Amino acid sequence: MVAFKVNDLRVYYGEKEALKGINLEIPEKKITTIIGPSGCGKSTFIRCLNLMIKEIPYARTEGVVEFDGENILEYESEEEIIHHRRRVATVFQHPNPFPWMSIYDNVAYGLRLMGMDEDEIEERVHEALEKAALLDEVEDRLDDPASALSGGQQQRLCIARALAVDPDVLLMDEPTSDLDPIATRKIEETVLELRGEVTIVFVTHILPQAYRIGDYTAFFLKGELVEANETKELFNNPQDERTQEYIEVEFGPG
């Protein structure tokens, strides 16, 4: 099954073309990793999947991003956009839990936005923290400020906040680039646990990471999709020589 079907997607920031005709299918309930050098358009691609691209007034899109049988790029009304974002949750590069809220309130945030009732929220908050592998660490201090957590914990809190609304898709844009190796490992484990439950799109520029956790991998370069394949296949047997070169330089030969 396919979660997103992207067809000839082009994105312009003003005059600058940041994505130049992307064709890609993102499989459901699998982990798709997206790799590529800085500035190649990975974040821009993610912004098209959660429609955050629509928050940038001077950005323009062409092409089709099909989700659930509809071209989401055609969504114009606030209702449609918001409805979409509640199904497609995002974890950003820099951990950004709301520091003025408690740990609990952070996770409950999306549920409260939907107007859910507090008893149900309580249950869901615990579930989400459990899924994000954070429950054990914070169970007895749910009312502490979110800012009291370590960087890695904050990022897992953001994962919990995203998972609480029970999304179909979880988009993660370099979620570990601000974290140390141990915290990174922890996030990777968390993500692997979620495989099979939600569709995950995971952007990273650390190739070993993409290799470790990906089912599928797409390689972006200068706004173009060079190659997409099953992860093992892409790394061990790249079809395009640009892919081969990039992997050799970044991974080391072999």
Add this chain to the structure above:
Amino acid sequence: MVALREVTVRQAQTTRRMLTSLTIAAALSIAAVVGIYFFLTVNGVKALQFNSLGQILLGTTWDPESTPPKLGLLPMIISTLYVTAISVAIAFPISLLCATYLAEFAPTFLRRTLRPAIDMLAGIPSVVYGLFGILTLVPFARYYLGSPSGYSVLVAGIIVAIMILPYMTSVMMEAIRSVPREYVEAARGMGATRWQVVRTVLWPAALSGIASGGMLGTLRAMGETVAVALVSGGALMIPKSPLDPCRPLSAHILLQATVLPVGSPGYYALYFAGLILMLMVTAVIVAAHRVRRRPGRPRKRRVKGGRLNPVLVSRLMTGLMIAAGVIAAGALVGITGYIFVNGVRALDWNVLFGPVHIGDPVHSALYPALLGTLALMFYSTVFAVLVGVPTALYLAHFAGESRFTQAVRFAIDTLAGVPSIVYGLFGATLFVVYMKMGYSVLAGALTLATMNLPVVVRTAEEAFRSVPREYIEAARGAGASWYHVVKDVLLPMAKPGITAGITLSMCRAAEEAAPIILTAVMIGLVTSNPFVHVLQPTDALAFRIYLIAKEYLMVPEARQVAFAAALVLVAVTLSLNFLAIYMRDRFERKVGREV
């Protein structure tokens, strides 16, 4: 070699001398605060010789000439609270909605135009608001709202609300704009509507900034004197309804200070009133500092309107924000337009440069008043800069975290919160009476300079601070003494910022009527050149408008003169403000900050 050595020694000496002067300048602001409290307390406490504390605080009769004198201040205290409450209740929500709209929703071009426009409007003198109020809202309240005279708590509250709107909006807008985008993105990414972003992210994250905007507005409302003195009616009674006339503490001080003989029981009671005002101000400052959301206290409230369609709510709220913007803009454009249209019609050669009739504010030409205003602006700014810029330099680059530095900082913060009428009282005691300057340009300028000290210090300190460190280090690395760093790097780099501070200070000197009424002006004796005869009293535009609006509106040509004077005054303050804003923007660009 010998020559080089001598040069070095000389430069080290110059640097030491410079540091000493900076420290002395900084110490002066502490002296000012101590002085203000000293005179207020010493004189205020003397009122207790005539009446008990209870009689003063709870007494409802003000009759300082009877025996024994009756010095009850309760009606004034209640009036101050009443007017402040009404104005803040009107201005706070409108400012908050306006600021939110401008910071988050408005298209960039609108924000770019409105931000400086709002800052400009903050420069309209309060006496002009008072004139507007007397000629429009007062009759409106009389004919349509059934207020007995029209002069009322309500009109005062509305006028003050319009006055404090730009201040609050400006501060709140900055606070909301500085909320990190990542939080907004997180919320939007979770599917929050625009209004939900405002309610759950922008306002909570900007809470302390919003509170300090509210605080600034409240302080101004409490201390506002001239406009309130004009439209409140000055009645010595406890207002029972918003349509009744009243007399807030500040207006009371203004109205009585020039009438009561120095050393009389009522005179001391005015200082007591000043003390009460200072106490109220301090209470507001303390309260605003306590508003800071303790992070992460669970606030398990059920989401209101969960049943309502959030997108619809969001649209409604956006509409409400736009409406608030339209109301605010309408009020301010209305006032400015009113003054401009009437002023342009009233202005002619004769009004400006015709004959001067001693003792007749209506038929006397305006040029002596303009000259007086310019002289007060000039001298007060010279004094404020002479003390303020060195203080700023000291704070920005030479102050360690010593007790002394803390005291200087505290003094500057305190001075910034003192109402202008209290400066008037201070100047009237220290400069007019004790230093025997009498009502004079000099006394007025010194009073205004004290009032403007915090403005100058703050803008200049910020300017000095934002000079990039690498320039200073480059100069130091090349062997420059601190004296040369100051002369060749800090002062030139900070110049636009300092100039902005200077223009703001000039602007305030032009628009404040209350302090000079207590220290500098006298209608009728003005035949001398105020730039030269600094020990003579002077006429001034703000004072002239106040006097006409207060006493002479019955005279046929009075309005014309008042409008003309208002137009000239507004032209002076708005162009100065424009200059200050322009300088600030240039400065921000120079040090590479986003505008």
